[in-house]
Amino acid sequence: MNTFKSPFRSPLFWRLLIFFCIANLVVLLLGGALTRSFIAYTAEQDIDWPALAQAAEQAYDTGGANGLDAWVRQQREGGVDATLYENGTPLRDIRLPSVMRESLPDWLASGHNVELNPWPGFYIAVQQVTGSDGHQRQFVAVSSSRSRIPPRAREKILLLVQLALSLLLIGAIGWWVARSVSRPVDAMRAATRKMAAGEFATRVDQRWSAAHDELGQLARDFNSMAERIELLVAHDRGVLQDLSHELRSPLARLHLILDLAQHSKDPKEAAKHFQHAEQEIGSMDRMTAEMLALSRLEGGLPGMEREPVDLTELTRSRLGAARVEAQARGIQLKMADAEPVTVFGSGILLERALDNVIANAIKFSPENGSVDVEVSAVQHQAKIRIRDHGPGVPTEELSLLFRPFYRGTNAVHAGGHGLGLAIVQRVMQVHGGEVDAQNRADGGLDVTMQLPGMQSATDAG
Numbered sequence: 001m002n003t004f005k006s007p008f009r010s011p012l013f014w015r016l017l018i019f020f021c022i023a024n025l026v027v028l029l030l031g032g033a034l035t036r037s038f039i040a041y042t043a044e045q046d047i048d049w050p051a052l053a054q055a056a057e058q059a060y061d062t063g064g065a066n067g068l069d070a071w072v073r074q075q076r077e078g079g080v081d082a083t084l085y086e087n088g089t090p091l092r093d094i095r096l097p098s099v100m101r102e103s104l105p106d107w108l109a110s111g112h113n114v115e116l117n118p119w120p121g122f123y124i125a126v127q128q129v130t131g132s133d134g135h136q137r138q139f140v141a142v143s144s145s146r147s148r149i150p151p152r153a154r155e156k157i158l159l160l161v162q163l164a165l166s167l168l169l170i171g172a173i174g175w176w177v178a179r180s181v182s183r184p185v186d187a188m189r190a191a192t193r194k195m196a197a198g199e200f201a202t203r204v205d206q207r208w209s210a211a212h213d214e215l216g217q218l219a220r221d222f223n224s225m226a227e228r229i230e231l232l233v234a235h236d237r238g239v240l241q242d243l244s245h246e247l248r249s250p251l252a253r254l255h256l257i258l259d260l261a262q263h264s265k266d267p268k269e270a271a272k273h274f275q276h277a278e279q280e281i282g283s284m285d286r287m288t289a290e291m292l293a294l295s296r297l298e299g300g301l302p303g304m305e306r307e308p309v310d311l312t313e314l315t316r317s318r319l320g321a322a323r324v325e326a327q328a329r330g331i332q333l334k335m336a337d338a339e340p341v342t343v344f345g346s347g348i349l350l351e352r353a354l355d356n357v358i359a360n361a362i363k364f365s366p367e368n369g370s371v372d373v374e375v376s377a378v379q380h381q382a383k384i385r386i387r388d389h390g391p392g393v394p395t396e397e398l399s400l401l402f403r404p405f406y407r408g409t410n411a412v413h414a415g416g417h418g419l420g421l422a423i424v425q426r427v428m429q430v431h432g433g434e435v436d437a438q439n440r441a442d443g444g445l446d447v448t449m450q451l452p453g454m455q456s457a458t459d460a461g
Contacts, residue, residue: 049113052141201230339377385449
C-alpha cells in the first residue's frame, strides 16, 4: 500500500516554507535599507562648497570650456556633479532634480549662496564666484552619499550587510521553528515515557494537540491512543476482578465437592459428587467463555466483518434451534409472518444475541406458556420483539438488566450468570443499534432489539 504523502499537502511544510520566505524577504528589504543608511553615514562629510566653486572658476579661467569639462569629469568620479552658470545659462550641461530646476532661477537671481540638504544623503549648493575677467558667475552643484561610494564598494557593503542579516534572521527564525517543533515532540516523548511507566491517564497538553499541523495531529492521535489504552486496561482489570469474584463461589463449592468425594466410602456416592463437580466445572467454563466474549465485544471488535444479514431468516433459524429446549417445558415459540428484513452486520454476533434473548424468554416463561417473536421494519429501522409471559422484572430493576453479572430478584432460582443480556446490549451497540426491556401490561417481559441500515423487501423492490 502506497502511503506517500506529497509535502505540498503538509501544513508543517508550508509553515516552514513561509517562515523562510518571510526571512529572505525581510533580509532583502532590511538589507537594502541598512545598506543605504550605512553608505549615507560613512560618506557623510562636510563638503567645502566655496573651495569647489573657486576651483571650478579657476579651471574655467585657465582652460575655458574644455578646462571646465575636464574638471567636472574629475569631480563626477568623486560623486559631485557641478557646473558654472553665467547670466542664467549653464556653461556646461548638468542634470538637476525637478524640484531644483524650478527653484534654480530664483536662487541665481538672489545673488546669495545656497546650501541645502533636502533629504538624507543628498546635497545642493549654489555659490557666487567672480572670474579673473571680473564677470559674476554662479557655481551650481549636486551630490549624494551613494554616488560618492564606488559601485564595487557599494556591492561589497550590500553583500556584507545582507550576509550579516541572513545569519541573524535565519538563525533567529530557525531557532524559533526548531523550538516550535521540538517542544511538542519533547512533550510527546515525556507522555510516552509516562505511559510506558504505567501512567495511563497521561495526555499531551492541549496547547500542543490544538495545533493544525502534523505535530498537532500526532498529539491528538497519541491522546486518542492513550484514552483507548486506558479504557481497555480499566476494562480488562474490571473483567478480571468480576471474573475472579464470580469464580470464587463455584471454586469453593468445587473444592468442597471434591473433598466430599475424596472422603466418600461408597463409590456411588463419590460418583454423584464427581458428577456434581463436572457440572460446576461446566458452569465455570460457560461463565469464562461468556465473560471473554463480553470482553472482546467491549474491546471494540477490531476487524469485525460485516455482511448482509436477513434478520427474518436468522430469527426463524434461532427459534428452530431453541425449539427442543422450549418443548421440554411445553413452551410454544410463535413467530409472526414477516417479509425479509436485511441489515449489514455480523451474522455470528447477531445469532448470539438472539440466542441469549430467546433463552431468557424460555427460562422465565411458565410451563406450557408461549414466547411471541416479531420481526418488522419501521422507518428504516429493523426491530425484533421477543415477548414472554413470565413474571416480568420489578420496575426499579429494568435499568440494571444489561449490567454484567446482574441477576434480578426473579432470577434467584434460575440458572445463568447475568451475562446474557450484557452481551446482547454490546452486540447491538457495535452494530449501531440498541436494546430495550419493558414489562408488559398483561404480564411478562418485552425485549426489543433495534438496528439501523434496514432494507425490507418492499423497499428493495
